[in-house]
Amino acid sequence: MINAVLFDLDETLLNRTNSLKAFLRDQFERYAEHLGDVQRDEWCARFLVLDRRGQVHKSVVYPAILSEFGGRTAFAEALLADYRARCSRFAQPFDGMAEALTALRARGLSLGIVTNGETAFQSRHIEALELDRLVDAVLISEREGLRKPDAALFLRAANVCQTETSRCLFVGDNPVADVLGAHAVGMKTAWFRGSAHWPEDAASNPGPSIDHLSEVLRLVK
Ligand SMILES: [Mg+2]
Incomplete structure (x- = not known):
C-alpha cells in the first residue's frame, strides 16, 4: 500500500521547458540591444541547447551564449539576476x-x-x-x-x-x-x-x- x-x-x-521559453522571449525583448547579432527565436533555441534541461548552471549559460552571438558579456550577471528574479512569473x-x-x-x-x-x-x-x-x-x-x-x-x-x-x-x-x-x-x-x-x-x-x-x-x- x-x-x-x-x-x-x-x-x-x-x-520547465515551456516556462523557460516564455521567460526567455520576454527577457530577450527587454535586453535585445545588448545580446548581439541574433533574433529572438534563435536566441531562445540556443539557450535551451546550452541549458541541457537545466543541467548547466545559468552562470555558465549566459556568458557562453553572449559570446557566441557577440553580445556584451558584461551583461551576463545582469541577465542572471533577472532570470533569478523573474523566471517564476512565467511558471x-x-x-x-x-x-x-x-x-x-x-x-x-x-x-x-x-x-x-x-x-x-x-x-x-x-x-x-x-x-x-x-x-x-x-x-x-x-x-x-x-x-x-x-x-x-x-x-x-x-x-x-x-x-x-x-x-x-x-x-x-x-x-x-x-x-x-x-x-x-x-x-x-x-x-x-x-x-x-x-x-x-x-x-x-x-x-x-x-x-x-x-x-x-x-x-x-
Ligand atoms: Mg526534473
Missing part, C-alpha cells in the same frame, strides 16, 4: 497537475516535492504554481544539503511524510536522479518521461512510465 507520493519539480510538476504546470494532487490528497495520501536546485529560486516556482497549498512537504537540495540521487535525501523525504520508503511512490523525469535514486532506497517509482529517452548505459527502468499526471492516481490504487 502506498502512503505517500513524492514528486520531482522541474519537468514533472513544472513544465506553467503540466496539464492536470492541481487536479491530480488534489485527488491524491483526497485519498489521504501524504504528498511531497523533492527537488535539486537553489532554495529561493525553487521556492518561488513552488509558490507560483500554488504547490505550497497542494503538498505537505518540500525538500530542496540547497536547503537540505543533499542532492538526488543521494539516498539520504529520499530517506529524509519518507521520514518527513512519516512513512517507510516501501510505502512511497516517487514520480520524476530524470532516470538516474529520480527513478533509480528512489528505487535504490526501496521506493516504488514512475518515470514521467515526456520527450526524454532512457539512457542506454543506465540500469533499466524499474517501474512504469507515465505521460500524464492523472496516471499517478491509477498507480496508488
Whole structure:
C-alpha cells in the first residue's frame, strides 16, 4: 500500500521547458540591444541547447551564449539576476497537475516535492504554481544539503511524510536522479518521461512510465 507520493519539480510538476521559453522571449525583448547579432527565436533555441534541461548552471549559460552571438558579456550577471528574479512569473504546470494532487490528497495520501536546485529560486516556482497549498512537504537540495540521487535525501523525504520508503511512490523525469535514486532506497517509482529517452548505459527502468499526471492516481490504487 502506498502512503505517500513524492514528486520531482522541474519537468514533472513544472513544465520547465515551456516556462523557460516564455521567460526567455520576454527577457530577450527587454535586453535585445545588448545580446548581439541574433533574433529572438534563435536566441531562445540556443539557450535551451546550452541549458541541457537545466543541467548547466545559468552562470555558465549566459556568458557562453553572449559570446557566441557577440553580445556584451558584461551583461551576463545582469541577465542572471533577472532570470533569478523573474523566471517564476512565467511558471506553467503540466496539464492536470492541481487536479491530480488534489485527488491524491483526497485519498489521504501524504504528498511531497523533492527537488535539486537553489532554495529561493525553487521556492518561488513552488509558490507560483500554488504547490505550497497542494503538498505537505518540500525538500530542496540547497536547503537540505543533499542532492538526488543521494539516498539520504529520499530517506529524509519518507521520514518527513512519516512513512517507510516501501510505502512511497516517487514520480520524476530524470532516470538516474529520480527513478533509480528512489528505487535504490526501496521506493516504488514512475518515470514521467515526456520527450526524454532512457539512457542506454543506465540500469533499466524499474517501474512504469507515465505521460500524464492523472496516471499517478491509477498507480496508488
Ligand atoms: Mg526534473
